[in-house]
Amino acid sequence: MTEAMETITRLANGYIQVKVPLPFSLRWVNAYLLPHGGSWTLVDPGLRAAETQAFWADALAELGIAWKDIESIVLTHYHPDHYGLSGWFQEKTGAPVYMSDVAAAYADRLWGENETFSEELIEAFRQHGYPEELIPGMREHLAGVKDQVSPPPREIRILPEPGQSFGMAGQAWKIVGGEGHAPGHRAFYRPESGVILCGDQVLPRITPNIGWLPGGDPDPLGSYLASLESLLAYDVSLALPGHRDPFPEFSGRVRELIAHHDRRLKQIEDLLAEAESYSSHELCDALFGARISGNSHNHRFAMSETIAHAERLAFSGAALRTCEPDSEAGRSVIRYRKA
Template identity: 30%
Template sequence: MERISLSNSAFEGDNNTYLFSDGPETVLIDTGDWMATTREQLESAFDERGLEFADVDRIFLTHWHHDHCGLAGEIQAESGAEVHVHADDAALVEGSDDAWEAMYDRQKEYFEEWGMPEENQAALLERMADGETTVETPSVTPFEHGETFSFDGVELEVVHTSGHAAGLSMFEADLEGERQVFSGDVLLPVYTPNVGGADVRVDRPLEKYLRALQGIVDAGYDRAWPGHRDPIADPADRAQYIIDHHEERSWRVLDALDRLGPCDTWTVSADLFGELEGIHILHGPGESYAHLEHLEREGTVVREGTDYRLADGVADELARTEAERWELEY
């Protein structure tokens, strides 16, 4: 297995595609972005190994985001490769008009629900329209959690990890005597993947993402191969770090409501992240919403229309917690 690093139009760092070419089959996990420069880079990497796109037999996609599946259609057109993706993401990857219209409609509903100002909505919708492309989309073979695939002496097992995206999945494999995992955007070495905004189809996104992270902690993988940047030598430690990060963010959300009083998601987002630009106009309130919704179900936050407030007694608990922190620090 070889990791090939590819540039992209996203902010998480270079994408990874993983190439298996030591046996009769040539297999890819993720394909990189749809940009022409990304295609050139992947073609060059193939050429250095005496391969071309026509040699690819199978493609496994971690999820529908274009920086992971962008070239799948073009590679399939040249090779006839079978493209596998989780059933929840299949329609988006295939470019179904109905699936994309439903996505856009849900996004617009959330923009209103979150209290996103009209000028920010316009900027975001313009950005998303600019990002639309006529890229060739593949036909796909859907998979489900727990399915296994074998090729060239390798067995991949699907681990469905919804949160960042509805169909986001990891692939477990025993490689070089180690239990390893191709973690896609579930586990990244630098950024914490967005939940709430990156895929508005996901119900209870933070709950599901935290469950996925706990699964990584419990699994005890020896190594993770992420969708972006460098391999992760201690996946459990990184997953626990992100769990703790979200715990801290929840406290910050509660603190914002304590200071600001009842307010909508956009106001909480502005308190957490400040002024946002580009795709972060979607990700900031999306992440804030994921936390507010999670806290509402835990009973620490109450929703009234589009506003949220602290549940009775929570302000006193926050004051006690802050006093305890102050004593520990000083």
């Protein structure tokens, strides 16, 4: 049995889950193939690397699907592990790539020509107390991502707005917006069957990263919690997530995620009660410690997660956000204290 066969799962309604390998702790991203006559819609093809390109050639051969059989490529969000192979797939298939307008703008902001995002993120992390000696590693990590999303799709078609209907594989899906994990994230819900393609907005077993970005949503955790509340209204029989495996207990998982963030916010409030003030970098160390040390990829996500939580507390009035001169850093650093 080849590696590709072990990672292919046939689901109800003829949908196919393909576990596309990832070189980091998430292990794989789920691509989904939805049948339509002899054609297929491909959702979230994965991160671009020589290995994933070879993987897909094997997987499609196992499935008996030719490149030309893929009629459209649909992306839940712009993160490299979902978007990265879309340009390459478009080259191989000629299929249009669909994503939200916001996601397309972010892909361009992060990896387009003359991008300035990497330095904006580094500057923002400095303001949040990120140590100077770790900056070169972070810069190298950010530069490496561009390779994982190249080539970009040449032609992008913009998805309809949330609430509107979108045709995938001959079926009508309702577009579900939801901020907090990635700007412009879209999920796809089919009322007739209760199936939701939920991307990374709701994941089983792991908590989606809350993606604070400079110049983005100032309160992404607040937006994320609002999105989770709105997802409780959906009658879901099967959730097809971006990572781990499909699961039926959607609203239960949504409630667990809300509870997780409530606990994390309480944990930070308790920390703020113990010391005079914390920078996000200090909070990040206290929350994640050894799990992130020496790994710029993990450290970046932990910092975004921590800033998002600290900002939520500041927005809710539970914490005060100040900007104070820091003699060690030789600059002003944003600090949080108990309100």
